[in-house]
Amino acid sequence: MKGFLSRTLHPGLQIIFLLVFMVLCLCVAYAVIFAWGIGGFGLSMGELMTAMQRPTESPNGWGVMMMIQGVTLGLVFGGGALALASALGYGWAEYFSPRRLGAGWWLAAAAALILVIMPLMSVIIAWNAGAHFPTALHDFEVWARASEDRAAVLTKFLTRFNTGTRFLVGVVVVALVPAVAEELVFRGVVQKNLVRWFSPHVGVWVAAAIFSAIHLQFFGFVPRFVLGLVLGYLYLWSGNILVSMAAHFTQNAFQLLLLYLTQQGALGWGFDADSNEALPWWLVLPSGLLTVVVLYLLHQRMTAAAVAPPTQMLTLSSEGVTRTV
Template sequence: MPMPPSPAAPKTPRPQAPTPPLHPALALMLLVLLVVGGMCLGLFIAMAGVGVLYGTGVLMQVTDVMARPQNHPEGWGVLMLMQGIPLLLGFGGGAWALLTFTSLRRDAASRLAWRPFSATWLLAAIGLIIISVPAMSILIAWNAGLHLPPFLYSWEKAARLYEDQAQTLTTFLTRFSSFERFLVAVVVVAIIPAIAEELTFRGVVLRQLSRWTNSVHWGVWLSAAVFSAIHVQFFGFFPRMILGVMLGYLFVWSGNIAVSMAAHFAQNFAQLLLLYLQQRGTIQFDADANEALPWPLALVSLLLTAGLLYWLYQRRAELAAPPVAEAHTLTSHGVEVRRPAPPVAGHTLTSHGIDSAEPPRA
């Protein structure tokens, strides 16, 4: 008599491998698309706001208002709307969407590093921006007076004309006829850029370039160069790039993007405050001038800035820099993935002697 077949053992479902993170190049390209999409959405919302606040008549001639805002009583408010909302939804919203809805969300905590930190970091970051102003004035004056070789004269002339036009618009936006206008400018010129641009350039660009090059330092410097270039101001490129470098290292050393946001806000707010006080006649200092401050003051500023940077470097958080899990290189054979070597036991010289650093066990 044949034996009945034995019941089949239930199959154990195989655990699915986690989705690998996006290649850095793909992540950066996707970021560009999301930023452009967010800015388009922001422009639509800003135009709707213009229609609600100023009426359809102003909305119908919004192009002329933006081109010649000084000829329209609503020009200042329209420009603030058209600048603030697209920036917030473009750079801020684009970076947030990339970190939330893609495979990058798995290590969002390591990249944005929203972890506890002491208030000392915030105060030091703000202090760093303030004490570096005299030293930065030397670089600002040098870059503003930079002359290119003769064969690039036509390009230099066009660049200076463009920047003069942009400066005219900036001067109009920072003309504060009331304290309420000053508060609006603080939101649009200081708070929104500090949040949106830090999310993009430090939260995404720095991290992805660090992954691609397998070096946090390359990530800091390259993201600072992109940060400066995106402002399209050649005769202010180098000071803004150095600012981006300081913001990048503040993020890396502190382990928290809120620190670089605080420093970025301090930079923009300090300039707005000086302009407001100057327009009220409280001070005589011209915050818009590209003149270098006296050399002794600049030298003291440089020494204090270097000392504070070194002090912050000595107090950098453990693994504050976003961990580089792997590096990607585009070659003729495809994408080459390079992973760092496993940690080995080492020794660190401390004030208490020599500590043995054993590799972590699984």
């Protein structure tokens, strides 16, 4: 495949071109959104704007907002990252997964890691949710909390899964699309180029910070940053974007599943999906220990596979090249 950008393009310029492609894809996304809203939902322009601006007051508000989120994430993030790879002349698998998947269990292990780490993450979530800014930033703190409260109202509306169909749509739009599109951007492009530009650890940490900051949820920055670190190191060690995608999808889908089961009354042990309280220590302590163990094992297996010796070696003798197994 031949692209119009040089493969030797500076990592910083690759990130800038990513932003350019994302802006272009945003224009396409807007066209798709309006075409889908008017043609697919059968809405007039006025009805579509009402559904977009005041979704809770529109009978089509839930469907329209889900459509907007799916199209925007899928085309702007996913489309922008894929467009950059193509412009550089890479096949998508070649660019985002420079290493083949070492084993199928890597995906399962990445998903299991997310489940194992959740009780430990509850402590970080509780701490960050109750954090306060310095006195000099009091006005900013008030604004930030008000903004997050407004966003929480919309999130609660969109995650009101009163039917199985709505839940499945939620899994696709809220779990699958972000797992694919965000990983392509933050791990597949941003982290990859920061690693090339600086160093592996700097690349992972800076990409995780950008990943968390772009969500504009200041009282959830630290847990999302920690999640970004986990996803980043999974990608760094494995060299395959499917591994971090599997972990990201598990994070989103499991939370949606708990929320759906709670709304259906299927959880009888008092689970509160909206709570920011930390889980009890007898869950947090094993979670922390298991997280360390699983991370260590994944690091050992994935990095060992990356430097495994070849199965055949060539040696040069007076008789020419001989093959040694």
